[in-house]
Amino acid sequence: MTVENGAAVAEAVTVANKVMVLPRKAPEKGRCWLATFDLPYITFYYNQKLMLYKLPAAEFGEVVERLKQGLAVALEYYYPLAGRLRQDEEKVLFVECEGEGLVGAEVVEAAAEGVSAVDLAEGENAELLQKLVPYTGVMNLEGFHRPLLAVQFTKLNDGIAIGCAFNHALLDGNSTWQFMFSWADLSRGGGGVLPLPVHDRTLARSVRLPLDLPATAVEHERGDPNGPSRPLVMRVFSFSEAAVDLLKTRANAGLLPAAKPLSTFQSLGAHVWRSVSRARELKPEDITVFAIFADCRTRVDPPMPEAYFGNLIQAIFTGTAAGLLLGSPPEFASGMLQQVIEAHNAEAIKKRLEEYEAAPKLFYFSDAGMNCVAVGSSPRFKVYDVDFGFGKPERVRSGSNNKFDGMVYLYPGREGGRSIDVELTLEAGAMAMLERDEDFLAVKP
Secondary structure (H helix, E strand, O other), rough: OOEEOOOOOOOEEEEEEEEEEOOOOOOOOOOOOOOOOOOHHOOOOOOEEEEEEOOOOHHHHHHHHHHHHHHHHHHHHHHHHOHHHHHHHHOOEEEEOOOOHHOOOOEEEEOOOOOOHHHHHHHHHHHHHHOOOOOOEEEEHHHHHHEEEEEEEEOOOOOEEEEEEEEOOOOHHHHHHHHHHHHHHHOOOOOOOOOEEEHHHHOOOOOOOOOOOOOHHHHHHHOOOOOOOOOOOEEEEEOOOOHHHHHHHHHHOOOOOOOOOOOOOHOOOHHHHHHHHOOOOOOOOOOOEEEEEEOOEEEEEEOOOEEEEEOOOEEEEEEHHHHHHOOOOOHHHHHHHHHHHHOOOHHHHHHHHHHHHHHOOOOOHHHHOOOOOOOEEOOOOHHHHHHHHOOOOEEEEEOOOOOOOOOOEEEEEEOOOHHHHEEEEEEEHHHHHHHHOOOHOOOOO
16 A cells, blocks of 8 residues: 655644534435445545645635535535444445434644645655545545544645545545535535435445455455555656647547547557556566446446436456557557447446345455556546635645555646646556656657
């Protein structure tokens, strides 16, 4: 789980206050049952997001109070985030949202006044960034005795850092950004939450599935057959609109006239996959896997509304020998991604659910596959439009949780348009090779 980049922490982050923020009103429903879609993530880690904003230092206290008030209203609508994980007598998982289970969100106020939001936005000080997001190294399993949402507001010398940690057994990226947009709108005086979140997870899957859980996160990690990973390095690579368009044009150039065009995601994903495989110096016969955490809202039958609040994703996989991947033109890898995405229809989703229900499994990161590149998040989440009332963020980043060798998070680029930021984690040697790879970094005609 360790992510390093060799940079020393420039300034200490000091905690000034910690409170619990409860929903403004008690929820109407006391329990939210988890669905089969949620269960594979119980042994993942809290999903961390960090947003950096410019803000005059004198306004920090007033802004934090407004953000906490907005959070209380947002939790009224997204009440499972204020609850606590439980299992019933049959070991079926649910979120308790009443009585002792309604604990609210943990909110920490901190300061790093020697640190600049602009410098953080431009830099790569991973160790310092981790001090701005809560619950690093905390497994979702710990939601039985921790809040399911933790927030940290850190005062910077020219801004504010808003770090969030969401229990990933409760929600996916789509739902995370639904919540963030609603919270931001409410904090700047918006009239309400539309569309309202859909909390009935039986709409997606109504099977009650008992799950045997380890006593602790440490016990689970000790059982990983591949053991602990080596130290990892995290970097953000920005691809301009022109570079993204060029990758897409190149991938489509070799297609037959009747072939379905390759998408931006398929073109960029293939570029990253091929480049990482080169950087790892794989042998031609080595197998490499590409994994995609695919949103299933529009794929299930019947389709679920966009406002479905929970996990409605599944990991899908494709793979090939490294020699074939690197020796073929770009459209080969892009086409593999296109095929596996299109094949994941309602029937395939149902089959995967039934397989899991027949033999539930607690996953490890190493289950992603050999020499894996795995993509989570999506540039369609307009993360730079999350405005709490003091402008758009200078930078949006992920924390170190759920990052393993080959993990990729895609965000819209800071420069706007069709630009895309690729947040990538690799072992140190491979990252050093990738950073010297001109074919990866400089996409030119």
